[in-house]
Amino acid sequence: MPELPEVEVVTRSLKRTIRNHKIIKITVNNRNLRFKLQKNFEHILKNKIVKNIKRKSKYIIFDFDNHFYAVLHLGMSGTLHVPSKKKITNLSFYSNPVLPKKHNHIIMNFKNFKLIYNDPRRFGYFKILNSKYEFDEYFTRIGPEALDKSFNLIYLKNKIKNRKKNIKNFLLDQKIVSGIGNIYANEILFKSQISPMKSVKKLTLIDLDKIIKFSRITLKSAIKFGGSSIRDFKSISGDGGSFQTKFKVYDRENQKCVKTKCKGIIKKIYISNRSTFICNFCQK
């Protein structure tokens, strides 16, 4: 599943490709995405110019100006492709070298190219928001982004009050902080030397400070390396990211802890059915 860094990478390449271009025509092959695509989607967006492409948490926002937006969530396996003669951009899912056409659900035609939304598992979706009110309302459900200044010590201190959650589930709760998914929650807690099972009630201010600091460092570094190419993630150009080679704890079961002087071996456990990697020696 693409997490914040991967969505940011897609957003940046999408912005370079379609900003200020006009949608000439949209073909919808399958409306049954996670939420059914609204009936007149293709007509509403026809002849609209994409003024900007932005990201909010894990949502990609097509900004058509005047508070008119199409919001895209890539779900588990959604990808965007711009096929061209010079370069094959329709790269693989699950090591398949061919973009499976039957999963090309939405095709946006611009003057000289087209943008394909492909999604084998159909957990992604598009939603049109056509006023400032609708836009703000839609995003009130999600908490501040981990990279945002409002994700700070005062905010976190207030949020952990009277809660019993463990810190891993807390970080994964998008209403509390948005943009941290399973991989990055594992990495952040390892770097902060905090056990994912620790109750948020027991976190000290120093712990919270570390969590904020390492959330930023981890996400920024992942964006820099083009996201993590695990399973099905590819950016719009078809290039994979390389952050997976920088994982310190995620997917390192039975390997030695990378912290100097630590003799721990990484264990894999499950917290709320999600794979969790931990060094019992240095994460307390």
Ligand SMILES: [Zn+2]
């Ligand atoms: Zn360790």
